[in-house]
Amino acid sequence: MWWAALVILGFIHAWHARHIMNPDGLSYLEMGEAFFGSNWYAVINGYWSPLYAVLVGGVLWLVQPSLYWTFATIHILNIF
Numbered sequence: 001m002w003w004a005a006l007v008i009l010g011f012i013h014a015w016h017a018r019h020i021m022n023p024d025g026l027s028y029l030e031m032g033e034a035f036f037g038s039n040w041y042a043v044i045n046g047y048w049s050p051l052y053a054v055l056v057g058g059v060l061w062l063v064q065p066s067l068y069w070t071f072a073t074i075h076i077l078n079i080f
Helices: 002-016 023-036 050-063 067-079
Strands: none
Touching: 002 067, 023 050, 023 067, 050 067
16 A cells, blocks of 8 residues: 555656756766767766666657656656
8 A cells, every 4th residue: 555655656757857857867867868879978977877777768768758858757767
């Protein structure tokens, strides 16, 4: 029951903040797009994890949301 409540609250929060992204989230978004655009120099660095960036880039590559729904897609990814 608690897990179901947490998932529902996660969806509510994701919907409420669907157009808000912090600066680190933007960096992961750009790194993920760079990975699938074959810009390897932008993917590997000493600060951000490349694994999450590849996950973000993969989801955006599969879903291909419009610019309006890009942040919401990443928020849904973060729930799971």
